[in-house]
Amino acid sequence: MAQYKIGITEAGDAGLDLSWTSKMNQVDGAILITKCVSPDFYDAALKYKDMVIIHTTFTGFGHSVLEPFVPEPYDEFDAITALINGGFPKSKIVIRIDPIIPTKKGIETAKNVFLTFIDHGFNRFRISLIDMYPHVRRRFKSAGLPLPYGENGFAPDKQQIAQVDQMLRDVKSYFSSSKPLDGIRIESCAEPELTAAIQCGCISSYDLDLLGLHDENADQYGFQRKNCMCYSGKVELLNQKHPCDHQCLYCYWRHPGWQESHSRDISNMRGDT
Numbered sequence: 719m720a721q722y723k724i725g726i727t728e729a730g731d732a733g734l735d736l737s738w739t740s741k742m743n744q745v746d747g748a749i750l751i752t753k754c755v756s757p758d759f760y761d762a763a764l765k766y767k768d769m770v771i772i773h774t775t776f777t778g779f780g781h782s783v784l785e786p787f788v789p790e791p792y793d794e795f796d797a798i799t800a801l802i803n804g805g806f807p808k809s810k811i812v813i814r815i816d817p818i819i820p821t822k823k824g825i826e827t828a829k830n831v832f833l834t835f836i837d838h839g840f841n842r843f844r845i846s847l848i849d850m851y852p853h854v855r856r857r858f859k860s861a862g863l864p865l866p867y868g869e870n871g872f873a874p875d876k877q878q879i880a881q882v883d884q885m886l887r888d889v890k891s892y893f894s895s896s897k898p899l900d901g902i903r904i905e906s907c908a909e910p911e912l913t914a915a916i917q918c919g920c921i922s923s924y925d926l927d928l929l930g931l932h933d934e935n936a937d938q939y940g941f942q943r944k945n946c947m948c949y950s951g952k953v954e955l956l957n958q959k960h961p962c963d964h965q966c967l968y969c970y971w972r973h974p975g976w977q978e979s980h981s982r983d984i985s986n987m988r989g990d991t
Contacts, residue, residue, distance in 0.1 A: 773844060
């Protein structure tokens with residue numbers, strides 16, 4: 719049995735939905751996942767900085783047809799920097815490139831995100847590869863975007879996985895050109911075929927150590943989904959049962975009110991993911 723309760727915000731965006739703050743007295747620590755370091759989130763993150771690790775999701779596609787209401791990449795980068803300058807420990811910020819689209823453009827975009835953050839002193843990353851649910855394929859088609867795995871594909875093929883692995887090796891090589899290689903940490907969960915990433919849960923013994931906690935069974939398998947490696951003391955802090963306001967096309971939520979097509983100009987994206 720897990721020794722601790724560690725909260726997480728997988729059901730929504732912790733930067734948009736701050737209801738997690740009312741539950742911090744019920745957990746021993748928390749992983750906050752957000753695409754939007756909003757002013758309110760900034761204040762809350764600093765208030766609970768001793769108890770939380772922040773996964774700031776940064777795919778490089780913010781404010782595009784793929785992520786229509788996610789902040790522009792430069793704006794979000796500035797917000798992350800401001801959070802650190804305000805006193806949040808850099809060691810407790812994880813750059814979450816989630817998801818990576820394993821096409822030529824998608825891999826190049828992910829690599830550029832890696833290199834940008836490495837150049838600014840970040841060394842911990844988490845990645846996933848996009849899951850193409852049937853409703854996600856419909857959204858892509860409606861937006862005029864190509865389907866990375868074809869008409870009926872849900873997951874990448876071996877060649878696409880190999881291309882992502884090669885990109886990760888290139889990133890590590892770039893990092894090691896100026897710093898010790900063991901200083902970079904690229905993680906993934908539920909992506910067992912990736913070989914160039916550390917396979918560990920979004921909550922792991924590494925995280926517990928950062929939070930000043932210890933559980934010798936921290937890295938036992940969780941029960942969330944197949945291949946999930948998260949700490950079994952993981953508890954959801956958000957009650958949201960619908961897509962968040964970012965309206966990302968790859969969102970796993972299905973909802974009757976989802977806008978299947980967007981009115982914004984997508985000419986700069988079509989064919990490039």
